[in-house]
Amino acid sequence: MSNKSRLHLPHVPARPGETPDFSYVQQSPAGAVPRPEVNTRARDMLSLSTDLVRVLNDDGQAVGPWHPHLDAADLQVGLRHMLLTRLFDDRMQRIQRAGKISFYMRSLGEEAVSVAQGMALRPSDMLFPGYRNQGLQVVRGIPLVDLMSQLLSNTNDMCKGRQLPVMYHSRANNIFSISGNLATQFPQAVGWAMAAAIKGEDNVAATWIGEGSSAEADFHHGLLFASVYQAPVILNVVNNQWAISTFQGYAGGEQRSFAARGPGYGMAGIRVDGNDFLAVYAVTQWAAERARTGGGPTLIELVTYRGAAHSTSDDPARYRAKDDAEHWPLGDPILRLKAHLIKIGEWSEERHQALNAELEALVASSWKEAVAFGTMTEGPRLDADTMFEDVFKEMPRHLQRQQAALRQERS
Amino acid sequence: MSNKSRLHLPHVPARPGETPDFSYVQQSPAGAVPRPEVNTRARDMLSLSTDLVRVLNDDGQAVGPWHPHLDAADLQVGLRHMLLTRLFDDRMQRIQRAGKISFYMRSLGEEAVSVAQGMALRPSDMLFPGYRNQGLQVVRGIPLVDLMSQLLSNTNDMCKGRQLPVMYHSRANNIFSISGNLATQFPQAVGWAMAAAIKGEDNVAATWIGEGSSAEADFHHGLLFASVYQAPVILNVVNNQWAISTFQGYAGGEQRSFAARGPGYGMAGIRVDGNDFLAVYAVTQWAAERARTGGGPTLIELVTYRGAAHSTSDDPARYRAKDDAEHWPLGDPILRLKAHLIKIGEWSEERHQALNAELEALVASSWKEAVAFGTMTEGPRLDADTMFEDVFKEMPRHLQRQQAALRQERS
Amino acid sequence: MASMNMIQALNSAMDIMLGKDPSVVLMGEDVGYFGGVFRATEGLQRKYGEHRVIDTPIAEGGIVAAAIGMSVNGLRPVAEIQFADYIYPGFDQIVSELARIRYRSAGDFFAPVTIRTPCGGGIRGGQTHSQSPEGIFTHVSGIKVVMPSNPFDAKGLLITCIEDDDPVVFFEPKRLYNGPFDGDPNKPAVPWSAHAKGQVDEGYYKVPLGKADVVRAGAAVSIITYGTMVHVAAAAAAAMNVDAEIIDLRSLVPLDVDTICTSVKKTGRCVVAHEATRFSGFGAEILSIVQEECFWDLEAPIARVTGWDTPYPHAFEWEYFPGQARVQAALKSVMEPA
């Protein structure tokens, strides 16, 4: 039967053993894409959704109308956050391999997305992150100890042991609880933003979804409700090209950019180089100002590459060319910002080494602190009684009885 | 709190007591929109999704590149189908008011959608209609008696009394079973088309959704799967401006056309005057040829107006201007085709009167035939035993026992 | 006190809560300008504004998701799903999100959303306007499930649900909107004005969750039921002249096990009744609890009265509906076990 088939199947550029081929990635030269006024009507800037906003050129210079003109100190903070995110990821990956946590997901190569976007927003803006946005936690200053405690499900875990590793939250820092179910938070962020508008507050909501997850119904719900009510929300699609083993073409990326869905719903759509810290910052700032001043929602597609395995349960060598990430045409976000800072005389190899050492030490000392709250096998442990709490605000009779039954079972 | 609110709410042009205002309906002059080759890439004909394809001008002449050059005989058949659909609707409405059927939904003012589209497709193409596509049943030659029997849930009902009135189907005529749940069939049609492609067959699937229902997740699923697999399917949004009491702006129509969603997903999108028989025919024929020759899916938005109440359970005077329909700028599809036929010398008022009388008689005689199979209160009745059939192919034990229990209960 | 039908009582509850608490908002398909296809929100948009009573797109999943987001931002959304049959597109948001947010965030976030939805048959709605899916939701940890049987309870329960910090699915048996219904479609309709529970306090009051109502005290048999079947069961027992104790659960989660078991321990006989399909319906859970807690008191097998395990067919609405005959057969089986 397969001989006769006329079913189109998206083209996957390189499987294991094949030569990486990123010619499908449509690029615009740095500085080439115009920057419309923030209150421009969506229909009057359609090309933003298929072009690629870039600020850093190949020489490490920041060019063009999207150049955000950040202070060097801010750029250094951005670099620090990205580096810390990466070192934290590396260490947690090794710790998972050593069997000390059950699961982990790195954001290797995508650090600029969370860090630049997080920095472009206000602390009172509400974040609805995905599982690969640890950079947002770093930007918002969540202590590594707290993140690690969550990974350990220990007595300091903000989730009280209920969630899989990486599903952090922080009420105090306006970071919503991450769900293991893909895409569900995308329309919730829109609801949050609708409430902000109803209350007449000018906070903005921001949410992140993988390009693979954009296939879910909730992506549509999010775009639709945001468009209908012109909600003050920033809707981000992190297009890191892969959804576990599935190439972005299977989420619709073969036919057109993900950013182009925005104009389809009558909202602004922008495609941006996700590995360009300055471009990501500028675009996010633009979208936030647009949302805050009543211009409505923006859909941002961040074009990046998943440098590592999907998770510690995954082996990408089974489905993509081994050296893929090295050929990724948009480079590494940390190296690119570092090169820019050096270029403008605000950074050096030596300072970078020193920062690296400082942050590695921070990660190491944090881990020590975290394990003192207990590990999967040693030290203090959460009381199993607590597993019956928070199903409801008050524990109903049947859960009280089950709690008692478990106590008996374990005695 | 409402004072402070910054939440945008779509503008509704005219509520009861206000003057109908259709200035929001973007029009193109008849003949003005170019007709691209059927294999044109979606991105190279984006404007089709925001323009309005029209063939019949105000003088009743057919003009421009979309003129399908149909034989007069075909046009007369089209007129007959549309008129029959309307007379059938009128009669069934009155019959419901008389309490002889439990529910009915008219397609007043939208007859060209189903009739022209149905005629532009092949009998072997599979239809996944909505509840307001009775014209498709007429085009495919389903006897009125059978439709009426379904409305009566009588012994001749193709649904064996299981479905609400108007939820017809016909396996022999390639018309799928209509669901009471909105939008669910939209992605099913795509799956059907994927199977056709897998089997290497060149049949096309077509499906219809209301603009209100396009808010459902299944609209997104349909567009996405159609785009990813370039399925041979025609996806139709019937934008009749209203979803019960809810104006199309609440489905996203305020910001941009529904057809524009197509290009957002990288597929062809066409906006067409849904009350222009010739334009609807031409666009559908174009989309069918595109699908059949491997050009992939097309999203068609048919701009029309719901001339009647949503259903017999509805009273539109509660939420829209009473004389709204009369001000609808795209006119009445039957009157427009009639005027065109008269213009080209292929029709007359006399022939129209005669046709009207003939079809009224057909409706009346069909009703007589249908009630002979039983009504809600009189005549033969389906055996209640049958209600346990077709839950599964073979009746499992628990249903056999329930069937027996009901028998006992009724004895 | 005023005479109200169930729609008016629900409307009154929402009216009061909109007036009392600026964080309460209503949302749903056709609920705003039009006032809802069953008119439950009639007049409320005019009174409180378009930003408090919000028309939405036809997307149940989006409605629930937006309501969750709004609730996390301090509002108390009351979302209407036009028919319970159409709650399924919102199922993932209800099960995976609404029900889980408090638990997975260890109480740091919570989502006080009330979902109102008309359920049940008896209005010739056919298979897609007649379903009673409450049983499914009772299996989902973290969601409360409520179904009133009369205007007085409907209003008091709805106010309680709106003020509750946990999410609730609030099922409204649409056959009861205009009057109590004893299961006989051929009898003239009885309005709520002729029923004691149609006398409703016009002000603010609450009916607690997790507290069943003993509608009729009796010694011979306990009938555990809720929604429309409360009235059908009462009529069936009266017609048979059985001294039945009739318990209207009102809230299924949390469940008032004490009232149920006290009754069964007293009567030694038990019938469980609901309109929903039988297999794995909520009746099975009630029966199980009674069996587990009252086994030694039972003098006959517990019997279930339910809809059949088929969709709700348009032509056979009354053959499907568990009317008095079905209740009586069950009562008989329990009173005189074979």
Place this chain on the structure above:
Amino acid sequence: MASMNMIQALNSAMDIMLGKDPSVVLMGEDVGYFGGVFRATEGLQRKYGEHRVIDTPIAEGGIVAAAIGMSVNGLRPVAEIQFADYIYPGFDQIVSELARIRYRSAGDFFAPVTIRTPCGGGIRGGQTHSQSPEGIFTHVSGIKVVMPSNPFDAKGLLITCIEDDDPVVFFEPKRLYNGPFDGDPNKPAVPWSAHAKGQVDEGYYKVPLGKADVVRAGAAVSIITYGTMVHVAAAAAAAMNVDAEIIDLRSLVPLDVDTICTSVKKTGRCVVAHEATRFSGFGAEILSIVQEECFWDLEAPIARVTGWDTPYPHAFEWEYFPGQARVQAALKSVMEPA
């Protein structure tokens, strides 16, 4: 006969059906090139082509809908939902469409779709990779529900399901993929090669739906169970030295009531066990049927052994899981009722 784990047995079933029937297609997230996150479809795309083993977008609702459409056009899709926890976005298509098409079209259309999905805990998956939602589907008229407990049954049942003209949701207890599991996570893992049911016919064979398997005959008590709990229950009974009759249901809909009731009538005692949450779980339906049909034979209340009515917490996986201790407590309560 070959030694196979459950993944290999499932793979073999799909391999055979792809080879035998050109209308069979597989579809799902990561099932194609990659062979599935649990490797159930490994090698099948290479063998049968990209058009028979189809990678899909991450949209469970779209997957089910497309499968329905394909089945109406003469194919027999086997759709994988990556985790049962992620079946809910497809719930409306399953409940309102897949389960209803035959009924509402009076048999003119039908949708022979098989939905495979891994369920259950024990792999440290936390609350969103551990759920057992089978009970919900058993309440939906028109869907068959299957859950094997071993490789031999898994293969034979899956072939039966694919050939079945009715839609089926086929739950795969993922903790059993690599070996039987007695509930003790601290014991070394046992592979299927050491188990009789790990010996699997390499060719085509079927295991019927609606036929339970008496895993162990016994006289003292009937344990009605399915999936992972078959092994836990057997180990618990053996450890207690109770002469239990252990019944593995295999298919929940249709349900083999005869085998269940014959057993309980013989033993007079009954324990129902599953991993899913308790309240309104499928155990309630089994208990209800036993109570209704075997009341006079019961010498003690039927006991349920289940997961708790909370989400499945990551840190307390083994406190949540109904292990041998919980089974033994139930056996004790049934053998020596208070």
